[in-house]
Amino acid sequence: MKYMLMMHAPKEGWTNAGIGTWPKEAIKAHIDFMMSLNRKLKEDGEYFDAQGLAGPEEAKVVRARKDGTPNTDGPFAEAKEFLAGFWIVDVDSTERAYEIAAQASAAPGKDGTPLNMPIEVRQVMSAPPDA
Amino acid sequence: MTAARAPLGFEHLLRELAPQVLGSVVRRFRDFAAAEDAVQEALLAAAMQWPREGVPDNPRGWLIHVAARRMTDQIRSDLARRQREAFILMQELAEDWVAAEPDVDSEPDRDDTLILLFMCCHPALTSSSAIALTLRAVGGLTTAEIANAFLVPEATMAQRISRAKQTVKASRVPFQLPTEDERAQRLASVLHVLYLIFNEGYTSSAGADLHRSELSGEAIRLTRAVHALLPGDGEVAGLLALMLLTDARRPARTGPDGELISLKQQDRTLWDRDAIAEGITLVTGALSKGTIGAYQLQAAIAAVHDEADRAQDTDWPQILALYGLLMRMSDNPMVALNHAIAAAMVHGPRTGLELLDALEADGRLTGHHRLDAVRAHLLELAGDNQAAIAHYLEAAGRTASLPERNYLAMQAARLGAAASPH
Numbered sequence: 001m002k003y004m005l006m007m008h009a010p011k012e013g014w015t016n017a018g019i020g021t022w023p024k025e026a027i028k029a030h031i032d033f034m035m036s037l038n039r040k041l042k043e044d045g046e047y048f049d050a051q052g053l054a055g056p057e058e059a060k061v062v063r064a065r066k067d068g069t070p071n072t073d074g075p076f077a078e079a080k081e082f083l084a085g086f087w088i089v090d091v092d093s094t095e096r097a098y099e100i101a102a103q104a105s106a107a108p109g110k111d112g113t114p115l116n117m118p119i120e121v122r123q124v125m126s127a128p129p130d131a
Numbered sequence: 132m133t134a135a136r137a138p139l140g141f142e143h144l145l146r147e148l149a150p151q152v153l154g155s156v157v158r159r160f161r162d163f164a165a166a167e168d169a170v171q172e173a174l175l176a177a178a179m180q181w182p183r184e185g186v187p188d189n190p191r192g193w194l195i196h197v198a199a200r201r202m203t204d205q206i207r208s209d210l211a212r213r214q215r216e217a218f219i220l221m222q223e224l225a226e227d228w229v230a231a232e233p234d235v236d237s238e239p240d241r242d243d244t245l246i247l248l249f250m251c252c253h254p255a256l257t258s259s260s261a262i263a264l265t266l267r268a269v270g271g272l273t274t275a276e277i278a279n280a281f282l283v284p285e286a287t288m289a290q291r292i293s294r295a296k297q298t299v300k301a302s303r304v305p306f307q308l309p310t311e312d313e314r315a316q317r318l319a320s321v322l323h324v325l326y327l328i329f330n331e332g333y334t335s336s337a338g339a340d341l342h343r344s345e346l347s348g349e350a351i352r353l354t355r356a357v358h359a360l361l362p363g364d365g366e367v368a369g370l371l372a373l374m375l376l377t378d379a380r381r382p383a384r385t386g387p388d389g390e391l392i393s394l395k396q397q398d399r400t401l402w403d404r405d406a407i408a409e410g411i412t413l414v415t416g417a418l419s420k421g422t423i424g425a426y427q428l429q430a431a432i433a434a435v436h437d438e439a440d441r442a443q444d445t446d447w448p449q450i451l452a453l454y455g456l457l458m459r460m461s462d463n464p465m466v467a468l469n470h471a472i473a474a475a476m477v478h479g480p481r482t483g484l485e486l487l488d489a490l491e492a493d494g495r496l497t498g499h500h501r502l503d504a505v506r507a508h509l510l511e512l513a514g515d516n517q518a519a520i521a522h523y524l525e526a527a528g529r530t531a532s533l534p535e536r537n538y539l540a541m542q543a544a545r546l547g548a549a550a551s552p553h
Contacts, residue, residue: 020524020540027544031537035388054536055528058498 154243
């Protein structure tokens with residue numbers, strides 16, 4: 001079963017680059033943590049995809065106009081949270097997806113303590129074999 | 132000067148011959164898609180037979196012969212099918228094929244690889260299509276390998292390649308060398324595609340993304356082949372030199388965890404001396420011939436960097452002069468940005484910052500993270516750490532490259548730590 005784990009980061013305290021405002025050691029610890037989490041998922045055969053998203057400063061919402069051309073809106077400065085990145089894991093149970101999400105949530109923050117970021121867990125719908 | 136070549140292994144020989152064979156078969160039969168299938172079958176047959184029976188005396192001729200036979204079989208069976216469907220259609224088709232009767236293979240095979248490259252880098256194609264088609268048809272990579280390198284599903288890449296072939300077919304570009312008038316422009320397209328392939332591999336984060344770095348090697352291999360075909364062309368030599376001089380720094384460019392290391396901080400003893408020597412020889416030879424082009428100038432700049440044993444030994448006045456020439460040649464804001472850095476290194480950061488203001492007013496780089504990153508760097512040199520931090524963060528928020536984001540965030544943090552002890 002595939003699950004998408006969406007990491008929502010609070011915008012407050014993440015001005016501009018977010019982790020750029022942290023001390024050097026904290027940034028390094030955070031990056032190391034994320035890399036070793038991905039490595040572990042790969043080793044365990046549970047990794048499907050993981051991507052970090054570029055900063056919310058450039059985020060736009062697009063809707064089609066009547067003639068089908070794109071109408072862009074944003075970025076939305078008032079949003080409290082933004083999607084910072086996601087994992088797609090292929091696991092045997094929902095519980096296992098929750099466990100991985102909890103690990104990701106505990107990534108170290110500015111002062112080295114766990115960030116406890118909210119991670120939204122959603123099952124990826126299975127597709128017909130030929131899709 | 133020719134570079135050391137890997138010993139010609141069996142697969143290497145097949146990969147080297149594949150574009151020549153494909154070129155020859157396409158020229159005879161004028162059907163790119165069918166020719167590619169036929170060449171694949173010929174290569175497969177060679178891979179089965181040659182290890183057993185030995186490599187034939189004329190391996191290229193053998194492959195062309197087998198592929199052409201497959202093509203003829205295919206045409207016969209197509210004709211038979213069509214005959215059942217409509218007699219008249221068969222006649223038309225047969226006339227077509229008579230018109231395209233295999234001509235004597237008189238042109239030297241070197242032209243076929245070149246024609247194939249011109250075809251794959253046809254201006255009608257988007258760059259992503261041209262890149263994929265070039266790697267497939269000339270580079271001999273499998274669709275799976277290309278998909279892997281560009282981190283897209285294989286089915287997506289297969290579709291991209293197939294649509295590129297359709298576009299080439301629909302454009303009705305004749306399978307021949309472009310005319311003298313078109314030649315410079317078409318060669319520029321080829322070099323641009325090769326340059327994009329190189330960058331795709333080079334700018335990817337190293338370490339975990341080994342597959343992507345192989346793209347740089349592939350781009351160098353292909354550019355080397357073009358250089359062998361057109362040894363007198365200064366821009367081809369310049370591009371090859373630029374790739375070699377840039378790729379030479381790869382081992383020093385990233386740290387153990389794939390983090391970026393700036394040119395200034397790199398351990399220069401890790402640079403590939405052979406590649407640097409070859410690159411310098413190439414660019415020196417090209418520049419001495421007189422027709423100076425943008426790739427040669429960029430290669431010359433890379434050479435000046437590579438010649439400095441320590442960052443502080445860099446001959447910045449020479450780099451500034453070269454960027455000056457480059458700016459006169461192309462109206463590229465990225466060149467102007469690099470020119471501003473060189474000016475700052477020669478005349479001081481304030482001069483560089485003034486040039487950035489002018490660039491900012493120009494508007495084409497508005498919102499581009501590199502403008503902020505350079506401004507941050509120059510502000511730091513000028514001693515304005517607070518403003519530098521703000522621009523490093525701005526740049527970090529805008530870049531779409533994770534290693535670069537991390538690098539820029541680290542720069543901000545480094546200055547922050549210097550300002551207020553934690």
